Amino acid sequence: MEKINLYINSKNRKTTEKINNININLPNAFLNVKKDEYFILNINSFHTFSSWYNCTNSNSSYKLVCKTENGSIYQILYYNLQVGNPNVNDLKIMLEASISTYITISYDKVKNKFFYVRNPLFIEDTLTNYKLYICPINCGSFLGIENNIELEIPFTGVYSTNKINVITIKAINIRVDGDINLSDDTVDNFTSSTFQANNIVFQKVIDIKNNGILSYKNSDGSNNFSYILSSNSSGQINNFTLSIVDQDLNLIDDLDDYLIHLQFIKTKKQTTDTILLNILEYIKDLFLMIGNIIYPSKFPTLQEQQVLYINNQRYFETYKNPM
DSSP states (O other): OEEEEEEEEGGGSOTTSBTTEEEEEOOTTSSBOOTTEEEEEEEEEEEEEOOOOSBOTTSOEEEEEEEOTTSOEEEEEEEEOOSBOOOHHHHHHHHHHHHTTTEEEEEETTTTEEEEEEOTTOOOHHHHTSEEEEEESSOHHHHTSOTTOOEEOOTTOEEOSSOOOOOOOOEEEEEEEESOOBSSOEEEOSSSSSOEEEOEEEEEEOOSOTTSEEEEEOTTOOOTTEEEBOOOTTSBOOEEEEEEEOTTSOBOTTOOOEEEEEEEEEEEOOOHHHHHHHHHHHHHHHHHHHHHHHSOOSSOOHHHHHHHHHTTOOHHHHSOOOO
16 A cells, blocks of 8 residues: 655646646656556645635626516616625625615614615606516625525515525535546535536535634544545546535635645555455454354463473473374
8 A cells, every 4th residue: 555645735836727726737657556556535634714705706796677567677787796705784885885776775683684675765757667676696695585586675675585694605615627536426416406426525614714724634534535536548647626616616716825635545456356365364264263262272372381381280291192
């Protein structure tokens, strides 16, 4: 069994690469196996600084939609939340700054929901005769509404359908592609109700506050993130990519630099003959153990005879060779 360690510092990636999707080019034949060997991949450690934003350009958009009584669209207005790590009060201020002409917003602390009210002071005839909807394009967790679902805002007001959630990244996942082929298939339902095969080799729940160190160390030597790899036609691992994604498999754009320790264990394949011979040896040992219990020896062992001889009990003279 041979162990090969690979330490990766994302800071030293190529300038053309994004931190959430870096390419690993290894020296030729650094990781190679023979036909009777295979690799086991272990994730031994992962460390990064939790400085990412929960609200980014990819999850900050929403719109107001005005419709006639028959459902035809009269007007659509597009807006964006400010990128960063807003709390509920920050969200309320952002929304009021953008859409208070049309909608007033209050926050129900007990329910953890926004209460949206169509602004009665906005009395333009062309709009008061129309229905008004708020629709998150990709910021549903901040507004308390499912993405791409239109919530009608009446003059009497309406609560957001969901609770407000300002923490959008709940877990970090590492995916691999390229020369690394997972032999033990894993599946997930991260993106649909159907379980599908994936190439995730690591997952860490975000259990620290913002600007803390997110860390994993396999200090107990567990096999939580251990995978048998299938050999490709060349028998080598020369090139592969690491992608850092969230719980919905979206790339984390503003991830900080990270350190990761991968360990490749080169192991011999066990053929059928080898397995059967090992089983035969186990059976022999088992019969010897059972035999010693059922039919214990009538004579002392050689070591016991030597002790007795030293104590002048002369067992060597007492017992004769029965042959």
